[in-house]
Amino acid sequence: MKAYEALAEAFVKEGTSDVFGMMGDANMHWMNALAQRGVRLYEVRHEGSGLGMADGWARTTGQPGVVTTTSGPGVSQLATSMVCASRARTPLVAFCGETAWGDEGATQYLDQRRFAAAIECEFVHLSRPDQAEEAVQRAFYLARTESRPVMLSAPMDIQQGTVEDADEYVPSTALLDRPRLLPDPSRIAAACDIIALSKRVVIIAGRGARRAGVGEQILGLQQRTGALLATTLQAKNWLCDRTEFHVGLSGLFGSKLAMELLQEADCVIGVGASLNSYTTEAGYLYPDAKYIQIDTSPHLVMGNGSVADCYIQADAVTGVTELDRALEQRAVRIEGFHTEEVLHRLTEPLQAPAEYLSELGLIDPREAIRVLDAELPGEIGLVLGSGHQVDFGTMLFQRSREVLSNYGMFGAIGQAPLLAIGQVVANGGKPGFVVEGDASFLMHLPEFETACRYELPLLVVVMNDEGLGAEFHKSAAKGLDPELALIPTPELGQVAVALGGGGATVRTIEELRAALAEYVRAPRPTVIDIRITRSVLSVPYRRLQYGEDV
CATH class of the missing domain: 3.40.50.1220 (TPP-binding domain)
Structure with a gap:
């Protein structure tokens, strides 16, 4: 068989069921071989987004997630998401195609070993066709034992080489001997x-x-x-x-x-x-x-x-x-x-503010979180993003539910919707929701179309203050011009509908309740664009910027 077939067979025997990524010359044969073996392929709009989805899948299942890219620019797109996964200690295997080995004049040539080191992942190189199975086994073994991402880099010409019939593949799980670690x-x-x-x-x-x-x-x-x-x-x-x-x-x-x-x-x-x-x-x-x-x-x-x-x-x-x-x-x-x-x-019940802030056409973010927590059943899992507007949910969501937080993982905005897509796939298509800010959601907007294409019942809740909320409030605290952090946004509910899903832009609590009821009644890819006031500062920011705790 061809080396790319041996590689695909080894991935299947490692338990790979879902792969996220983009097809190119350097990984298309491998992806076809996976599809022939029943693996579900999720074509994304950006390679880094695919890695974020694989990250969410892995964090949910506890097993190595898999992402794939073609050579060169496909690999370089992984940078931010790879560092996030590394800092989160997520087990991942990135199958990355590579230009023909030694051809440094190729258009898509990249020193992928050096790049992998820079983005904080392990590196396994396929240098001969007969090493295909060994390379896959090593990549998964490192991912499992070190709980971190691993790049498996496979040159196009090596993938096309022939592999003689080998012994039965031994998956990396067979190499693990983890007795309970007894305390002194x-x-x-x-x-x-x-x-x-x-x-x-x-x-x-x-x-x-x-x-x-x-x-x-x-x-x-x-x-x-x-x-x-x-x-x-x-x-x-x-x-x-x-x-x-x-x-x-x-x-x-x-x-x-x-x-x-x-x-x-x-x-x-x-x-x-x-x-x-x-x-x-x-x-x-x-x-x-x-x-x-x-x-x-x-x-x-x-x-x-x-x-x-x-x-x-x-x-x-x-x-x-x-x-x-x-x-x-x-x-x-x-x-x-x-x-x-x-x-x-x-x-004692959580005390709501003496009164929620009322501004024409804008919702108090604290009230929005209270309604979300009450209206969305506890069996619907939650992914929390990062940034000022997500602080409200990070503090105020109280219902017992599965929660995955992206806070502190390299401080990169935009990752949470990707993690949430991976989580929904890992949970077999069960509904899930993510809370993000508007700048964060728009950073990877095309991937909402990916959720629509695969009919994933993900609810994206956008806490929309039409700006970079963290920078707006930090600027005000530091005596800078906060207006520079404002960025108008379109009606994201309508954008979601145009991309093939459901959507609503809400400016009152009644509209929010109605939009949530529609999603709960018939879960499908949905964006609820909650227009919130910028006049409410989250408690963590009060503590950090002003030394207050009210």
Whole structure:
């Protein structure tokens, strides 16, 4: 068989079911071979967008996502999305065609090895046809074991070479031997010593805990230690429907109540959470606390620049189970935060502003988020973008639902709708929604047409202030001209209809409710363009720019 056929067969045996990307001379034979083997191909409008979709697919499934490009310019288009995926530690394999090996005079020649290093991904090169299977196995092995993107670069002439019949392909999963990582008993004992002397314990659950499915064990440990349960941004709202003593997010995006309660902690137990500067407010949030950290990494430095007082290297399930068992043997049981007074504060309904800001034809973004959370069923997953207008949703969405946040991943706007498309594909076409700003959505507008073409029931909610919201408010705070950050936008609801989907531009709460009801009744690719006022500043920006917390 041809090398490109062997490559395609190996991808299938690695579990590849969906591939995102654009076809060109250097990957078209491979893509045809995949299609013949039943793989679903999603042709996108920009290669970087395809990588963003593969990123969302991988974050949802926990398996390596796959993107493909042709040689040279197709590869160079990956830059921003690749760095985002790398910073998010997403397992990905990018099958990138390459010009004929050694032909540096080719129009589309690019030193793809050097480029891969610059955009923070691993690199595997196919240098002989008979190495096709080995190259695929290595790429997937690196993606799985290092949890990062890998570029598999395949020259056009090598792909056309002939491969002799080989032994049965061994997928990278067969090479993985991952027994549970057992914690050091002395570290467990040291953690117990810290907890036994504590009066106010906080458990912070991160993305690693959520992926490990350690919820039951965390709830048991919480009960024993009287702990408040907080989450990182990447695990927002996880377990909020399972415990009354859930305080929401830890860090900049936490509520004022969360800030007040978490300041009282004298012990913080981090589970599958890096305890970065977002989560710990650069060390200011837990001034008197000792830290216990459970993570699979050999070592982590926290966001306050220090290491934990007790670091336990273990998988989340085993680490939490062993810690809870050791505490039980010592008969440790702490009332902690589990008091009527704390419960009363936590269960008080969120207070809406005394009155929402009313401007003609514009909606208060806080009210818009409240309506979205109420009207969209909890089984509809959410992807949160980045930027000022998304801060409202990052703080105020309260319903228990699957949440994927793109905050802090290279600080690149525009990625969230791409992640959301990948998430919908990964979830078998179940409805999902994404909340983004207008500049962010317009950056990759053509990909809404991709969602329409494949009939993906994605709802894009655009918090539209007709400008670069973050820069508008930062400019005002720094004494610069905020008007320079304003960019008028067309009626995005009509644009969505023109691209083949559903759409509405809404300027009142009644219009928003009607548009949401239409989507819930018959989910399909839809854009709801919510025209919001620029006169409301989000709480995180009040904290960062003015030192206020109101």
